[in-house]
Amino acid sequence: MRPGKAAHADRCPVSAVMGLRERKKLEAWRTIRSAALGLISERGFDAVSVEDIAAEAGVSRTTFFSYFSSKEAVVYDLDPEEVRQWRALLDDPRDGQPLWAAITEVALGLAQLLSERLPLQKRLFEQSPELCRSARGTCDSFEPDLKLWLAARVPDGDELRTALVFNTALAAFTTAIEAWDPDDPFETFLESVRDCLRWAGAGLARTGS
Amino acid sequence: MRPGKAAHADRCPVSAVMGLRERKKLEAWRTIRSAALGLISERGFDAVSVEDIAAEAGVSRTTFFSYFSSKEAVVYDLDPEEVRQWRALLDDPRDGQPLWAAITEVALGLAQLLSERLPLQKRLFEQSPELCRSARGTCDSFEPDLKLWLAARVPDGDELRTALVFNTALAAFTTAIEAWDPDDPFETFLESVRDCLRWAGAGLARTGS
DNA sequence: AGCGAAACCTGAACTCAGTACAAGTTCTTA
DNA sequence: TAAGAACTTGTACTGAGTTCAGGTTTCGCT
Numbered sequence A, B: 001m002r003p004g005k006a007a008h009a010d011r012c013p014v015s016a017v018m019g020l021r022e023r024k025k026l027e028a029w030r031t032i033r034s035a036a037l038g039l040i041s042e043r044g045f046d047a048v049s050v051e052d053i054a055a056e057a058g059v060s061r062t063t064f065f066s067y068f069s070s071k072e073a074v075v076y077d078l079d080p081e082e083v084r085q086w087r088a089l090l091d092d093p094r095d096g097q098p099l100w101a102a103i104t105e106v107a108l109g110l111a112q113l114l115s116e117r118l119p120l121q122k123r124l125f126e127q128s129p130e131l132c133r134s135a136r137g138t139c140d141s142f143e144p145d146l147k148l149w150l151a152a153r154v155p156d157g158d159e160l161r162t163a164l165v166f167n168t169a170l171a172a173f174t175t176a177i178e179a180w181d182p183d184d185p186f187e188t189f190l191e192s193v194r195d196c197l198r199w200a201g202a203g204l205a206r207t208g209s
Numbered sequence C: 001a002g003c004g005a006a007a008c009c010t011g012a013a014c015t016c017a018g019t020a021c022a023a024g025t026t027c028t029t030a
Numbered sequence D: 001t002a003a004g005a006a007c008t009t010g011t012a013c014t015g016a017g018t019t020c021a022g023g024t025t026t027c028g029c030t
Helices: A017-042 A048-056 A063-065 A079-090 A101-111 A117-128 A129-133 A135-141 A143-153 A159-179 A186-202 B020-043 B048-057 B061-067 B080-091 B099-113 B117-127 B127-131 B135-141 B143-155 B160-181 B186-201
Strands: none
Touching: A017 A048, A017 A063, A017 A117, A048 A063, A063 A079, A079 A101, A079 A143, A101 A143, A101 A159, A101 A186, A117 A129, A117 A186, A129 A135, A135 A143, A143 A159, A159 A186, A159 B160, A159 B186, A186 B160, B020 B048, B020 B061, B020 B117, B048 B061, B080 B143, B099 B143, B099 B160, B099 B186, B117 B127, B117 B186, B127 B135, B135 B143, B143 B160, B160 B186
């Protein structure tokens, strides 16, 4: 039997035994990201170059791009640990729940998961149109997973309607983000997410509240 | 009384008397755009540089950027003539119609307006992830106008709900675009737009068709 | 007709994101 | 511990987007 490294290191709070290489990689990832967020949140997104970030993280520009696929990605990408939580969120069977209710739960779970990052991100959006324009990129990490999840739940539904459900849920979520003031308590944001999903679920053609 | 140039040239099918300067500008705009679309649709978006386009249009790179704010913009931006039609579409009072019905009409009108361009655009999306990623930019020209229009119709409604209505309508529209095969007849696309808006209006939490 | 101002076009020089690659370093595994 | 895979780095390149000074065209007015 081998020393560390049992079977596969897919479970456990990530940090478990997983080889020097992997551990270093995660560490480097986090170093780069926090260097980036530090610089960006004090100078603003546009005023920080990838070179600045790399220098601050003590790493080369080339290496930066081997960890993040773009400058925006360093703001959007999920920590591996968060990815794990996200998958766990989707793996919950949620049997018997109607589709829209299940979606609402996933959305709220996601919001919780992002609670640390979101206020900062929102503030960055406000000051940098550059970044804001690519805001849709936030979802790039979620989209594939979420589409699979949806497809599994609506096995034979028609394509168009399934896509609509997905995009509308996303619209509800981003609407809540747009409307949220990052200085307000996070609970306010969660309320908005709930409201938006409820309204969209009930039908927007309905007048009144 | 002066010769040409009566009052202001805001009405009329644009092409009316409007000064040499303006006419040249419009002409240059169209030359650049069609040079761009020509090159792009034969070589693909990524394989054409701004320099290529400028050269093909017989104009300098600098000038290109004085007409279009980015390389993507040359694909997305509306011809001034189309802008005129778009504004006309929004100016129609549509009295007495419930909000969602009015939105549906605007969306269908917009689709009609884009009918020429859309098949090509869709094909470009399919081949260039680069371009596709910034697809949301398509709406950048519509967003401000549309938000004003909406705000005028829901004068005292709450912000969040208004934003949700807007984003959901947009989601419905883009869903129809995503699902559409540009080789199918345009009517198919219009049907999808109608369906998506109807479903979103009726409430996505409702199961079944 | 003609003149001054404003708008326009252009080439050159620059910044920065993103990619390619070859050469060096570090970890893994058997 | 040696072969090899994975990772890092500097260098060099492409291409988008900006700035700017200087030249040309059009406009408004007389």
